[in-house]
Amino acid sequence: MVANDTPAMEVEDLTVAYSDQPVLWDIDLTVPAGDKMAIVGPNGAGKSTLIKAAMGLVPSVAGEVRVFGRSFAKGNGEIAYVPQRSSLEWDFPTDVLDVVTMGTYGSLGWFRRPGNAERDRARAALEEVTMGAFERRPIAQLSGGQQQRVLLARALVQEAPILMLDEPFQGVDAPTERAIVAVLDRLSDEGKTVIVVHHDLQTVPEYFDSVLLLNVRAIESGPVAEVFTEDNLRLTFGGRVGVLAQLAATVNEG
């Protein structure tokens, strides 16, 4: 990557409040193109809110988001979003292929129905997450890991340069976790930018290039090796220092 590349995403002074209670306070963040970034922080730190606000899915009080140097507008296909699996109603009467095809709706526009071309793109994405054999399966019959892979496939179909994933490893089985990591690695190798809300501190150094430590404010962000330190973790997580100190120590040794 060239050093003077335009960052994939720049967030400036982003502030979000729910009924006057600040949830995110004055966030500045720069995500280089091709980066794999984890957003880490305690419960209620505003991790999900941050990616939603950056995409304009929740209103922000102040702030600006630029994507590849331009002011961000929804619907221009630059960001694909993988919501939290548990936020969806999985008893919806539809099948796997249909859900993945929803990723093409943005480019279809009004009144046009998805055709064979769209379904073929959806099938290719399903193959990538090793769910090709499940295309006719009703989504109500999927395991948690399979649901997560379907949501990832739906985002892959969008072929966006930036992917934002909300807790993709929450409650999934080991094969799914490995499949997701492999897809994220491949996307990053292709120069795509991946931003992941992540709850497992142990796997941060293994899975990600950089990290944002968030607790309502942005504590620190940058390459994992520089930023993922005991001091910063303590600043982010507060009380539970003992465990964190060990963790940072093992990270720094490794």
Next chain:
Amino acid sequence: MDFFSDYTLRVVALGSGVLGAAAGALGSFAYLRRQSLVGDALSHAALPGIALVFLLTGSKAPLPIMIGAALAGWVATVAVRLVVRRSRVPYDSALGMALAVFFGFGLVLLTQIQKRPDAAQAGLESFLFGQAASLLREDVIVMSVLGTACLILLGLLWKEFKLLSFDSEFGDSLGRPMRRLDGIFTLLLVVAVVIGLRTVGVVLMSAMVVAPAAAARQLTNRLAPMVVLAAAIGVFSGVTGAVLSSMVPRLPTGPTIVLVLSTIVVLSLIFAPDRGLLWRWIKLGRLQPAAALDPVLMHLYALAQQHPNEPDHGHRVGVLRTMSPVGADVEQALEDLLNRGLVHGVGDELWAPTPIGRREAERAIEAQTEMSS
């Protein structure tokens, strides 16, 4: 009486069929969006609209009455939205309040109207429980036009409404105008409710929205068949109920339709393949106890808990063997776990769980606790 040659019956049947199709199809989306109560609030809230239009115009012409009913229903949804946004009252309570307030006001107006020595008001009370026999040709024309328009719009906005119902946040991220679509959907639902008011009545109209969808959902796992099926159930029960009530003197239409509908719903709840109670009961009888947690992984996890500071502290196969039942193939189990990425070797005959393995074990414990609680 010959059904097909009787003009009145055909008019009644056509009107009830159209409203059944529109209410069933749109009701499917309302059901999937968990907005079933909205239909109830909308229909009850329509009553003061109907009464006010009659007070102002002195006529029971279908179009003004429907517009009045629709406006009142729309005002009620706006009021609910305002209350939810400006106060701490939860959505369902706000709906319940709107329903009661509007319906109460409508009843007061209706009682006042009925006290007037005016022959024109006769029959207005049929809006409470519905009287299909009182449908006129012009009613049915208006109902058919509006109902068909609803169904056509539903077809045109099919994929948008699917997004709205399944994952509206994702639709928003695609740049689709989900709030506007929500508004359009509510409008269509208002129209579907309003065209049924004369036939089914404000009190029971919500059954036409909810019940066909509930029955259809039992019978299929796909959206298009569900919507078609719900519309068909709506048509069937609408026509059956309306015709029955027209043939039996003083039998109100709304309750008759609801009785037909309830029968279909109850049957589908019990007998539907896969989702029905009977099916579940048979399946439960065959159900095996939940798959055993992999014991070797759990032992290794328990051992690793003894060394919280050293995630990669190795544990001997011999130790695992003493923890396992006699004759258990611990080596084979470790090999399987290794292939699944859950454990790794950390030295000669020394094993430790991987981070994923640790989480897998924690999850298994959580699942176990949930099941026993």
